[in-house]
Every structure is written in C-alpha cells, then in structure tokens.
Amino acid sequence: MELGLVGLGKMGGNMRERIRRAGHTVVGYDRNPDLADVHSLEELVDSLKAPRVVWVMVPAGGPTQATVDALAELLSPGDVVVDGGNSRWTDDEKHAEQLAARGIGFVDCGVSGGVWGLENGYALMYGGEAEHVAKVQPVFDALKPEGEFGSVHAGKVGAGHFAKMVHNGIEYAMMQAFAEGWELLEAAEAVTDVREIFRSWREGTVIRSWLLDLAVRALDDDEHLGALRGYAADSGEGRWTVEAAIDHAVPLPAITASLFARFSSRQDDSPQMKMIAALRNQFGGHAVTAAAGGEKGADAPGADVTPPAGG
Numbered sequence: 001m002e003l004g005l006v007g008l009g010k011m012g013g014n015m016r017e018r019i020r021r022a023g024h025t026v027v028g029y030d031r032n033p034d035l036a037d038v039h040s041l042e043e044l045v046d047s048l049k050a051p052r053v054v055w056v057m058v059p060a061g062g063p064t065q066a067t068v069d070a071l072a073e074l075l076s077p078g079d080v081v082v083d084g085g086n087s088r089w090t091d092d093e094k095h096a097e098q099l100a101a102r103g104i105g106f107v108d109c110g111v112s113g114g115v116w117g118l119e120n121g122y123a124l125m126y127g128g129e130a131e132h133v134a135k136v137q138p139v140f141d142a143l144k145p146e147g148e149f150g151s152v153h154a155g156k157v158g159a160g161h162f163a164k165m166v167h168n169g170i171e172y173a174m175m176q177a178f179a180e181g182w183e184l185l186e187a188a189e190a191v192t193d194v195r196e197i198f199r200s201w202r203e204g205t206v207i208r209s210w211l212l213d214l215a216v217r218a219l220d221d222d223e224h225l226g227a228l229r230g231y232a233a234d235s236g237e238g239r240w241t242v243e244a245a246i247d248h249a250v251p252l253p254a255i256t257a258s259l260f261a262r263f264s265s266r267q268d269d270s271p272q273m274k275m276i277a278a279l280r281n282q283f284g285g286h287a288v289t290a291a292a293g294g295e296k297g298a299d300a301p302g303a304d305v306t307p308p309a310g311g
Helices: 010-021 041-047 062-074 089-100 114-120 130-143 159-187 194-200 210-221 237-248 253-264 271-284
Strands: 002-006 025-029 053-056 080-083 105-112 123-127 151-155
Touching: 002 010, 002 041, 010 025, 010 114, 010 130, 025 041, 041 062, 053 062, 053 130, 062 080, 062 089, 080 089, 080 130, 089 105, 089 159, 105 130, 105 159, 123 130, 123 159, 130 151, 151 159, 159 194, 159 210, 159 237, 159 253, 194 210, 237 253
Parallel strands: 002 025, 002 053, 053 080, 080 105, 123 151
Antiparallel strands: 105 123
16 A cells, blocks of 8 residues: 655654565655655645555654644545654644545554564554555554564554553553663672673563563673763653542553653752751751761751650
C-alpha cells in the first residue's frame, strides 16, 4: 500500500525504512529537506492515490495540532490520518471530531520501540473505528515485531495513546526500581562487582527484561556511570498517567513515586532537604551542613530547645 509519513526524525525515519522493507511505498515529508521525499504537505497528499493514509510522527501538542489542521484542509472524504506521536489521549477525541466533520477518519497509535524498532519492530497500540483501522492494518503489520504479539487494537479513539501512556508509566517505575537497586549495591562495601550482578540477573530471574539488558549495556559502557550527571527528564507521559489515576481514583504509588524521583534529580540543592535538616537540628540537635560546605555541630541553634509536653 501507499503511506504518507509526516516527521522523519529518529523514530519516523526508521519507521519509513521498516515499512519500505516490507514492500510498501512510503512518501515522507519533513521540515528538514535532507530527510524528505517531498517538499510540502501539499506535494505529499498529491503524490498519494485516494483513499489516502497519512501517518503523523511529530511532537505532541502544537506541532501535531498544526499538522492535523493542515491535513484537514488537504485530504478528502474517505482518507485516514494516523497520529503515531506521543499525543495526550484527550487530544485524540478532538482531532477525530475535527476530521470527521470533513469525512476523514482518525486513528491514534502509541508506538514503542525507540531506536531499536527498525530491526526489532515496534509495539503498537491503536484506537479508532474498525473501518479506519482496517485501512492502516498493512502498515501496522509491517511495523510490528515478528510473531503473535506486539500489536493491539486497544479500543475506540484515544485508547491507543492511553495504553501507551500507561505503558510509559510502568516503564518509569521499573527503571526507578533498577536504579535504586543499583545504587544500594554500589553503596555496599561487601559487594565488589555490581555490573556482573546485574548481568547474572539476565537469565533465570523474575526481573529479567529488556530494560535489564539495557542496564547491563549501559554499565558495560561506563561501569560506575561516572560520566553521567544524576539528572533525568520526563517526557510528560508519566505526569499524564498520574493525572489519569487521580481522575479515575486509581492508586498508583509506585509510578507516582518514580515520577517525583525524577523531579528530585533536578535539584542540586534540595529546598525540602533544607527544611528537613533544619527541623532535625531543632528537635534533636542533629548536625547540619552549611551552604558553603562547612558542618555545624549539635550545639547549633535550636539544639537545646525543649520540646513541648507530648511532642
């Protein structure tokens, strides 16, 4: 089949190649002319035979909205737009309604696989009406990993991105658990080879996984991760997962904690820890560290304050 693909970055470019390897025709557009097959959305749409399928792989929010707006003007009734970026699932309902008013179908698709997807395939979670999904199915089949699993029609519009959001929330918690275990092992004097402990877990343990394989790969590159700064960004999907949990009254303690751990990584000097240190000094006379690096002893202000009765 023919596919128009908008956005040819790390993910989009590799997806174009994998789809082409499966024997399909892909016409790609990107703002970077060195990556593009055509030089405008208009040229992309004109190069495809109706009914058209156009897959959008651009950043969530404004860029996706602008692309959907443009395609709504260019496409014809019977065509289908697929949003394969990391859009928020609530945006999907708006896009579906906007396109439906012009007779254009819409499918949202959560895509997982990163830079490894070209060779290993991409896990796909898509939502939308069955007739619209059917028009895209050959592309889904080309992108998914070999074998029985790796692709699912998750439900109606929004279900694909909702499933991908939850997937990423689980990923946050799993990465946090590996990180905490690694730090504890590094801190233990009796343990002499943390990297090989992680490597040994890759077979015969209940925590073996692709994330564990990648952790070992990272430790092989830099055994104690000394070249890295302890800072972790978040893509936004962890936040959306926690917000959805609040909306649905579903407790997510592990995923929520992993998100907040990323926030703490961005503080070189935690304001919260300043208050905790001050309070420990006030009620127990515990030593505190001065901002300049010096340490104040137990006789610091507040150490001799008598707590109220029953305190």
